[in-house]
Amino acid sequence: MIVVMKIGAAQESVARVIETAEEIGFNAHVIEGKERVVIGLVGVDGQRDKMTVIGEMLGVDKVIPISKPYKLSSREVKDEPTIVDCCGVLFGGENIPVIAGPCSVESEEQTIKTAEFVKAAGASMLRGGAFKPRTSPYAFQGLAEEGLKILAKAREVTGLPVVTEVTNPKYVDMVYKYADMFQVGARNIQNFALLTELGKTDKPVLLKRGMSTTIEEFLTASEYILCEGNKNVILCERGLRTFETATRNTLDISAVPVIKAKSHLPIMIDPSHAAGHWQYVGPLSKAAVAIGADGLIIEVHPNPEKAWSDGAQSLTPTQFLELMGSLRSIALAVGRTI
Ligand code: PEP
Ligand code: MN
Numbered sequence: 001m002i003v004v005m006k007i008g009a010a011q012e013s014v015a016r017v018i019e020t021a022e023e024i025g026f027n028a029h030v031i032e033g034k035e036r037v038v039i040g041l042v043g044v045d046g047q048r049d050k051m052t053v054i055g056e057m058l059g060v061d062k063v064i065p066i067s068k069p070y071k072l073s074s075r076e077v078k079d080e081p082t083i084v085d086c087c088g089v090l091f092g093g094e095n096i097p098v099i100a101g102p103c104s105v106e107s108e109e110q111t112i113k114t115a116e117f118v119k120a121a122g123a124s125m126l127r128g129g130a131f132k133p134r135t136s137p138y139a140f141q142g143l144a145e146e147g148l149k150i151l152a153k154a155r156e157v158t159g160l161p162v163v164t165e166v167t168n169p170k171y172v173d174m175v176y177k178y179a180d181m182f183q184v185g186a187r188n189i190q191n192f193a194l195l196t197e198l199g200k201t202d203k204p205v206l207l208k209r210g211m212s213t214t215i216e217e218f219l220t221a222s223e224y225i226l227c228e229g230n231k232n233v234i235l236c237e238r239g240l241r242t243f244e245t246a247t248r249n250t251l252d253i254s255a256v257p258v259i260k261a262k263s264h265l266p267i268m269i270d271p272s273h274a275a276g277h278w279q280y281v282g283p284l285s286k287a288a289v290a291i292g293a294d295g296l297i298i299e300v301h302p303n304p305e306k307a308w309s310d311g312a313q314s315l316t317p318t319q320f321l322e323l324m325g326s327l328r329s330i331a332l333a334v335g336r337t338i
Helices: 011-024 048-055 108-121 145-158 169-178 192-199 215-226 255-262 271-275 278-291 317-333
Strands: 002-005 027-032 037-042 060-064 084-086 089-091 098-101 125-127 162-165 181-184 205-208 233-237 267-269 296-299
Touching: 002 011, 011 027, 011 037, 011 048, 048 060, 098 108, 098 317, 108 125, 108 145, 108 317, 125 145, 145 162, 145 169, 162 169, 169 181, 169 192, 181 192, 192 215, 205 215, 215 233, 215 255, 233 255, 255 267, 255 278, 267 278, 267 296, 271 278, 271 296, 278 296, 278 317, 296 317
Parallel strands: 098 125, 098 296, 125 162, 162 181, 181 205, 205 233, 233 267
Antiparallel strands: 002 037, 002 060, 027 037, 084 089
16 A cells, blocks of 8 residues: 655655554555655555554555556555666666676686777667576577676776676576676566565666566566665566567567656567567667667677577677767657767
8 A cells, every 4th residue: 555645744744654554464665755754665465454553653644555467666655756776887878888798708808898899889788698587598698707707897897887697596696797787587577586686686687578478567567676775676578478579579669658657667679589680689779779678788799690699689899889869869769878
């Protein structure tokens, strides 16, 4: 349920509501709005009588039940968009950050070269997989900690913050040491133990939608992170599995306005894993900016033909540079910047 405090309600009243709610068994999440404080209470279902108790407390304006299975990610709890800050790169505001880099970290030279190039082209962050969740156990699984060290080195050289995938709760501490943002891949959206562990950290989480995840399931999965206290969640649409085989996945572009209507969390687009082919990455990126996405994550490789994973969907540095130019004009047309 949501407890809406009166405008100007005293700090002590807020504290008393939290104390009472926690005694009942709720977890209280305080949201400081521009005008008033709102307290999201989660964890206890069907407590209508408790709603009455809290509704009568000093400083409380009203108590509203949350109608959706997702709560803390919902616009019902917080109407203002959330801005997630990753080392000064802001997701959810006027600027649209572009994250770029290789699918996998292959070597120091490949990663640093790519990082320098994407930075010069205007990317705000570097991506690169050190733990690769591959469909086949025989495919390249990533360089693990060695790959993380290379990413940290690339950050040192370029100053670009780094996002990388974490596939298992047991690697969260290790990835935390090297990365600035965690990525949860499409295959791990239902790895609730992983989501819970990430919720206990203080670094942003880029949560990818699964290939057959509904928007309701997507938002409900984000609750596993939010309810542990980590409010820095960025959602990412990366294409769904459909009957179509001309693309690797079908980009659900409508997820952007739908999620914006239902949630205050930033929503970004991964055109690379949706397209599966480099030719379509540009058009999908342009559509993403035009429709209001809060960021892009694009695979770029210095030599896509030689890439150890996802070469077919990777842009060359030159293609990426050209794309960034067109994206800037589209952003301008929709009142944003890149
Ligand atoms: C990736 O980012 O390289 C990746 C594996 O993405 P997804 O989880 O969306 O397939
Ligand atoms: Mn990839």
